Every structure is written in structure tokens, then in C-alpha cells.
Amino acid sequence: MSHIVDIRDLRIEATVRPPGEKSKQITIVDGVSYQIESGKVLGLIGESGAGKSTIGLAAMAYGRGSVEITGGEVLVKGTNILEGGVAALHELRGQTITYVAQSAAAAFNPAKQLMTQVTEAALAHGLMSKAEAEARAVSLFKQLGLPNPETIGSRYPHQVSGGQLQRVMTAMALCPKPELIIFDEPTTALDVTTQIDVLAAIKRAIRDTGVAAIYITHDLAVVAQISDDIMVLRHGKTVEYGTTDAIINHPKEDYTTALVNVRSIEHAEAEPTPEFLLQAQNITARYQGAEFDVLRDVSVEVARGQTLAIVGESGSGKSTLARVITGLLPAAQGALSFDGRTLSRDLAGRSREDLRELQMIYQMADVAMNPRQTVGTIIGRPLAFYFGLKGEEKRRRVQELLDLIEMGSGFMDRYPAELSGGQKQRVCIARALAADPKLIICDEVTSALDPLVAHGILKLLLKLQAEKGLAYLFITHDLAAVTAIADSIAVMYQGKLQRYGPKSQVLSPPFDDYTDLLLSSVPQMRLGWLEDVIETRKMESAGN
Amino acid sequence: MSSVLTLIAQRVALGIVLLFFVSLLIFLGTLALPGDVAQTILGQSATPESLANLRASLGLDQPPLTRYLNWLAGIFQGDLGNALTNGRPIAESIGKRLGNTMFLAFWTAVIAVPLSILLGLLSVRYRNRWPDKLISSVTLTSISVPEFLLAYVMIFVFGVKLGWFPTISLPNDSMSLGQKLYSISLPILVLVMVILAHMMRMTRAAILNVMESAYIETAELKGIKQFTIIASHAMPNALSPIINVVMLNLAYLVVGVVVVEVVFTYPGLGSYLVDHVAKRDLPVVQAVGIIFAAIYIGLNILADVLSILTNPRLRHPK
Numbered sequence A: 001m002s003h004i005v006d007i008r009d010l011r012i013e014a015t016v017r018p019p020g021e022k023s024k025q026i027t028i029v030d031g032v033s034y035q036i037e038s039g040k041v042l043g044l045i046g047e048s049g050a051g052k053s054t055i056g057l058a059a060m061a062y063g064r065g066s067v068e069i070t071g072g073e074v075l076v077k078g079t080n081i082l083e084g085g086v087a088a089l090h091e092l093r094g095q096t097i098t099y100v101a102q103s104a105a106a107a108f109n110p111a112k113q114l115m116t117q118v119t120e121a122a123l124a125h126g127l128m129s130k131a132e133a134e135a136r137a138v139s140l141f142k143q144l145g146l147p148n149p150e151t152i153g154s155r156y157p158h159q160v161s162g163g164q165l166q167r168v169m170t171a172m173a174l175c176p177k178p179e180l181i182i183f184d185e186p187t188t189a190l191d192v193t194t195q196i197d198v199l200a201a202i203k204r205a206i207r208d209t210g211v212a213a214i215y216i217t218h219d220l221a222v223v224a225q226i227s228d229d230i231m232v233l234r235h236g237k238t239v240e241y242g243t244t245d246a247i248i249n250h251p252k253e254d255y256t257t258a259l260v261n262v263r264s265i266e267h268a269e270a271e272p273t274p275e276f277l278l279q280a281q282n283i284t285a286r287y288q289g290a291e292f293d294v295l296r297d298v299s300v301e302v303a304r305g306q307t308l309a310i311v312g313e314s315g316s317g318k319s320t321l322a323r324v325i326t327g328l329l330p331a332a333q334g335a336l337s338f339d340g341r342t343l344s345r346d347l348a349g350r351s352r353e354d355l356r357e358l359q360m361i362y363q364m365a366d367v368a369m370n371p372r373q374t375v376g377t378i379i380g381r382p383l384a385f386y387f388g389l390k391g392e393e394k395r396r397r398v399q400e401l402l403d404l405i406e407m408g409s410g411f412m413d414r415y416p417a418e419l420s421g422g423q424k425q426r427v428c429i430a431r432a433l434a435a436d437p438k439l440i441i442c443d444e445v446t447s448a449l450d451p452l453v454a455h456g457i458l459k460l461l462l463k464l465q466a467e468k469g470l471a472y473l474f475i476t477h478d479l480a481a482v483t484a485i486a487d488s489i490a491v492m493y494q495g496k497l498q499r500y501g502p503k504s505q506v507l508s509p510p511f512d513d514y515t516d517l518l519l520s521s522v523p524q525m526r527l528g529w530l531e532d533v534i535e536t537r538k539m540e541s542a543g544n
Numbered sequence B: 001m002s003s004v005l006t007l008i009a010q011r012v013a014l015g016i017v018l019l020f021f022v023s024l025l026i027f028l029g030t031l032a033l034p035g036d037v038a039q040t041i042l043g044q045s046a047t048p049e050s051l052a053n054l055r056a057s058l059g060l061d062q063p064p065l066t067r068y069l070n071w072l073a074g075i076f077q078g079d080l081g082n083a084l085t086n087g088r089p090i091a092e093s094i095g096k097r098l099g100n101t102m103f104l105a106f107w108t109a110v111i112a113v114p115l116s117i118l119l120g121l122l123s124v125r126y127r128n129r130w131p132d133k134l135i136s137s138v139t140l141t142s143i144s145v146p147e148f149l150l151a152y153v154m155i156f157v158f159g160v161k162l163g164w165f166p167t168i169s170l171p172n173d174s175m176s177l178g179q180k181l182y183s184i185s186l187p188i189l190v191l192v193m194v195i196l197a198h199m200m201r202m203t204r205a206a207i208l209n210v211m212e213s214a215y216i217e218t219a220e221l222k223g224i225k226q227f228t229i230i231a232s233h234a235m236p237n238a239l240s241p242i243i244n245v246v247m248l249n250l251a252y253l254v255v256g257v258v259v260v261e262v263v264f265t266y267p268g269l270g271s272y273l274v275d276h277v278a279k280r281d282l283p284v285v286q287a288v289g290i291i292f293a294a295i296y297i298g299l300n301i302l303a304d305v306l307s308i309l310t311n312p313r314l315r316h317p318k
Helices: A052-058 A086-092 A114-124 A130-143 A162-174 A192-209 A220-226 A244-249 A254-260 A318-326 A352-357 A375-387 A391-404 A421-434 A451-468 A479-485 A513-521 A529-536 B002-032 B037-045 B048-058 B064-076 B090-125 B130-144 B147-161 B177-183 B185-210 B214-221 B226-237 B239-255 B258-263 B269-278 B282-310
Strands: A003-016 A024-037 A041-045 A068-076 A097-100 A180-184 A212-217 A229-234 A237-243 A276-285 A295-303 A307-311 A333-338 A341-343 A358-361 A439-443 A471-476 A488-493 A496-502
Touching (some): A003 A052, A003 A212, A024 A237, A052 A212, A097 A162, A114 A162, A130 A192, A162 A180, A229 A254, A237 A244, A244 A254, A276 A318, A276 A471, A295 A318, A295 A471, A307 A479, A352 A375, A421 A451, A471 A479, A513 A529, B002 B064, B037 B048, B090 B130, B090 B239, B090 B269, B147 B185, B185 B226, B185 B258, B226 B239, B269 B282
Parallel strands (some): A097 A180, A180 A212, A358 A439
Antiparallel strands (some): A003 A068, A276 A295
16 A cells, blocks of 8 residues: 655754744654555644644645754655755645645635635646636535535635635645645634534545545544544654554553543532522623624523533623623623622622622633733732732732642742643632632633643632632533533523523433534544434534 | 725715815915915015005905805815916916826836835745845835935936936927836936835735735645745735825825926926925915825825725625
């Protein structure tokens, strides 16, 4: 069997320029080798920073920014493309090997029609005439299940949805009839219900065209559905490389085992209690200037010391509900009560006590912290604001909080930029805890994190709940996180409450169609799951 | 499409309002100058009686508001009043001068705009390599030299020493287009050099900004050639700032070329203005001022409208 791509002992370096220091070379990939036979799919999996995109792009001899391939061989159909020169690379890119980027919204040129972009590579390489290329594009649009395949090409990127755009991107990669496609996290930016359609479309396209593929993702359950082989990467090195069956069912390395088992936190549901900490009654809200209500007649309760999870796709109104509860977006109708007292709908009408007892943690820990303040200052601010702590006393309390979030003493004087993604989110948790709140609203707090790191955050949240009797309003689109942390669940769909109750009840049949769709869309770590679920689904996702 | 039309209508309305303010400013400005037209005309021989007579015949004894409204009404009817120096209607003399200025501006723009954009594209293509550095240093040098000096150097080198081009630019109606262009070749050359750097640098900066985008990487991974990527993928997304700078420079070509016109004794609007400032012919100064303002505002509205039209989100709503 001939290899389309045969990469041997790859070494990739990047030049970094830390502020105030001399620029230096760092090795980001070391000693990685892989082969792909025609028609086969290799999955590259690892956390962010593992070098998986870099390794994938090496098959096209492409380095982002200052990234450079400094060692090893990249054989494409037997020729080392590192020695072939620029002209040969132009021939290879977009003809023999094509690329599907993570965010289709950013990877399409906003100023050009989709058809122009889809057929561009085929035309630039002189592979077919304009009419042939366009006919092929239309047939690919059909094959990928896009609506109006005849006319969608005349639209601009901003005129189609994210899930559709990702499929157009796949059509773009398939159009010049390549022998290998590199998929770089093609479904990561999509809603879980949309992801599954795109995933199925990609899988079908690969099967029908017989193209080989490299599929890059951080989600092992996703890659298990689509790959023949899997390579697990960490810190730019190969951890384990084998068939999908071997990696999923018989992992050898501890790291792989941890990745496979990451979704299994067991959290027993707390006894339902009539003692509600927060009650939101018949909330209706709309954004200024909008012509429709984002929330329609939503009523939920959070019990003292328990977790209410709110799940739904983007646009379902779940984050808006958080904004209404915090008072950032005053509700048009409805009532809020907290700890037995009425909460003003408007932020300006709330007392300092109201503000203190209701804290918030955000999805992007990065932008939720002032990059020019140290961890100590960030956590110390609510201590000074709410409790008037100063000096040594404040410092001691900050240290206690750092211990609580399982970070050592060395972090007090660090800046956010010096922390990892998980550590940043922990600091945000500590900042919320500093106010000694009764309720914390967690808005997609684990969504931007790698699975293992997210797992650690969930465990920390559960521990803090047990110790301090905190209540959480946990907003997420990740159903695995919901099963891990929730006591009760509210499923939201297009601004309305679709299903609401204790966890055990919401997650047991009979399901309404939307909840069924949502639940069945969560990738499972099992071969053949994708085929099963596509067969048995009752409705299509809204983002389709 | 309706949202685009609304936006454009707003811009045009804003421009008209702005023009009214400018006309008011020009009027108040000339009003604030010491002395008035009657004094200027009569000069040393002014007696209180002759002054009063002349003021009455010129309408200067009316209250300022009435005079402003009269002036404004005249403008709307294409009547800019009469020049004091020769008593002829201003609109007549300006028409010819404006035509000359436009002629020079048009041919300068025809050369300078495509050239500067091409140079900008080349700078991006060879960024931080010698072609980029050469283009930048040459254009920046030419913008840094005062334009009158540049003009005299050009006259000396190309007109006197080499004798290639005429040193005085006096096109007339009996000339063919080629002869006319030949007669203004030196002012065109100077003006091109003056406005090139600004547009070239903005093209370069705007495109470099876009070159970081993910869709540029997409194009690179399609194996598209660098220059094609810059011209057909990056440029359409960088048009808005480029258009703005181009329009500013076009406006300069009409309202700012006084120095160059004077050096080459070119019969344009700028030298006409300078002549009449020296003669304190205020109606002419006012008239030229309002025309300059209208051109300036008009070109900026055009820049705004074109920028709006380059945005695909506005051109093609969901």
C-alpha cells in the first residue's frame, strides 16, 4: 500500500520574542512520525499547545508565523517536499492536499462570494474549467446536505449559518479532487447539535470520495467516530499511536487512559428541597432595539446549596437569563427573589449585599481579568470592596482563597498572562469566592478549556459546593458537564423553557424532540456511535 | 439594500448641513476682516459721503443677516456676485479656472492613484525586503521636500537643463489633448510625487493589517500566488481606509495646489484665489472659498459612500 504522506522524525521550531528579552528558538514538535495511506483517516488528538495543528500543517510544509520545520522529512507521494522549493509547494497546496480550518467564519473571505472561493483552488491550478468547477461545487453542496445547493454559492459568508459555512468549507477542500484533506478542528466552534450534522457530512464525503484525511481535534469522542488511526500528542511529542480501536478500547499510556475516561464524574443528585435561594418568575426580556423577546415567560428556581444547570444551543437565551438575573439586562416582565427578599430587576436598584451574594464567573477567563493586575490584586479587590480588608489581613485572606482553589503561594504576584487556561479560570473562581457569595452564576466556565482541565474545574466546583454550601447556576451547552454537576436541569430552546426538573427526571425518557436531539448529539466514546445516532434522530438542529 | 440607501442619504444630508455651516463661517470670516469692500475700493480717496454711497450701491448698508441670505440665494442661482477688481461676474471667470484646475487634478489622479496602489501592493508583496524599502524611502523623500522646492528642481532639471518639458504651463483651447497634457507635464509630475507617499503608505498599512486574517491563510493553503492573494483577497477587505486617503488627496489636488499653480503660472483656481486675496477682492475670496468647501465635502461624502459600499454585510444583508 502506498503512502500519500509519510512524515519521518519531524522537528518544528518557533522563534519567540518575550518582552524585554532576546528572541530565542523553542522546539514545539519533536520526533513525530506518521503515515497515511490513501483513503484512510488519521486522527491527531491532544490538548491546546500539544502541537497538533502544527503537525497537521507540516504535511503541506506550512508554518504559521515564525514556525519553521527544522528537521525530519515530509514525503508526499514519495517526494520530500521540504526540498522541492516554493513553486512545488504552490503546486501541492490546494491540489494534492487541501485544508479545512477551525473557524469557517474567519477562514472565508468576507468580501467574496462562496462559489468564487470554493472553485478558486481548482481554477488557479488549472484542474478544470470554470463551468466544470462550478458544477462540481454544486454537486458537492448537494452531497454535503446544504440547503439550496444551486444558489448557495452566490451568497456571501455572513449570509449563511456557522454549520452551513463549515460544510461549504469542506466542499471547498473537496472541489479540486485532492488526495488528502487536513481537517483542523472543523466542528469545535459549532453547537453540539450542529456538530453532529457536520461530522456526519464530513464522514460521508470522505467515504464517498475515497480521499485520505488528517482530522485534528481535542475531543477524543469525536475523532473516534471518524478515524482509522489515532495519534495522541502532548507537548509536541507522540504519546501513543495506533488504530482507533486500540486507542479507545485498549489504551496503553496513562495519559490516553485519562483522555478516554475524562467524561466520567459521578454526581448524585441532591434531594429536591422547597427552600429556594433564587426564584425567577415569568421572566420576559428583550434587547434594546430588538424586535423579538429573547426570553419568553421563563420561570426557574435555584435551591440553596444546589446546582441548576441551564442547557441549550447558542441563541437559546441561556446567557441572557444570566444577564437578567444579575440585573445587567433588566427584565421587561417578571419577578426575581433572592434569599427571601425581592431583587430589583435593574442593577442600579440593588443593594451592595445583593451584589455581593450573587457572583459571576465567565467563559473567557482571559478577558475577565485585567491583564495589568497581579493575581493578588485581582482576588484582593472584592475583599477590599465588600469587607474593607487591607494590608496583611487582605494578603492572608487572598492566600486562603488561593489554597481553596488548589493553587500554591507562588501565584500571588503573577500576572494573568503567566497562567495556564485552567489556572486563570481558578483565579476567577477565587475572585467570586472572595465576596463570600451564596450563588455563583457560571456562564460556560468550562467551554473554552481542554477536557482534562475542564474536568479539574468541575471537581473543584463540586468540592467548594460541599464545603461552603454554595448554589450554582451553571450555564452550558456541554451535556457531559451537566450530568457531572447538576441537581436540576432547565433545557432552553429559542428563548423558552423546553424541559425543567430534577436531573434524574429531565434525563430520563420519554423525551420531547428537542431534548432528545440535544442528548443524542453528545459524542460518545464508542465506535459506531455517529452512525447509530444519525439513524435514530427525530429532528434536525436549528443551526442547520 | 434599503439600509445602504438610508446610510447614504444620511451622509449626503450631513454634507449639506455642513456646507451651510461653512458658508456661514466664510461669510462671518470676511465680515470680521478690518475695513470693508467699499473702503478697499475707494482707498485713500474715501470720504464719509462717498463711502456711504458706495456701500448703498453694493448693498453693504443692509444688516449682515440679509446680506448673508442674499449671498446664499445668489449662490443657489449660480450667481456668485461681481468681482470688485474688474466688475465682471465671478461665476464666469471661475468656470474657466475651475475647468483648468480639474483638468490638472484629473490627469494627476489618473496617474497617481493606480501607481500608488500598485506600489503599495508591491511593498506588501516584498515587505521588509529591498523593494519595499526602496519604494518607501523614495516616496517619503519626495513628500518631505517642500513642493515649491520640488517644483523648481523639476523646472531646473527637466525644463532648463534637459529641455524636455515646458517650464510654464499655459494650455489653451486651440491645443490638442496631447499638446495640453505636454504643457502641464511638469506640474503633474510634481503633484504625483507630492501625493504618492500618503496613498502608498496607507495602502501598505491597510493591506498588511488584513494579511493577518485567517482567510489569507486559507488562500495560501490553496497554493495561490502571493501577489494574487494580496491583490484579490486582501485588497477588497482593505479598501475603506484606502478610499478615504485617496479622496483626501484628490481634494488636495483641487483645493491645495495653489503653490504649484503659482510656480508654473498655471491659470487654475488656486492662483486665481491668491491673486484676489492680494487685491482684497472679498467677493471672489468668498466664492472660491465656498467652491473649495463644496468640493472638499463632496469628495469626503463620496469616500464615505464608497466605503459603505465596500462592506459586503451592508451590500448584501441577510
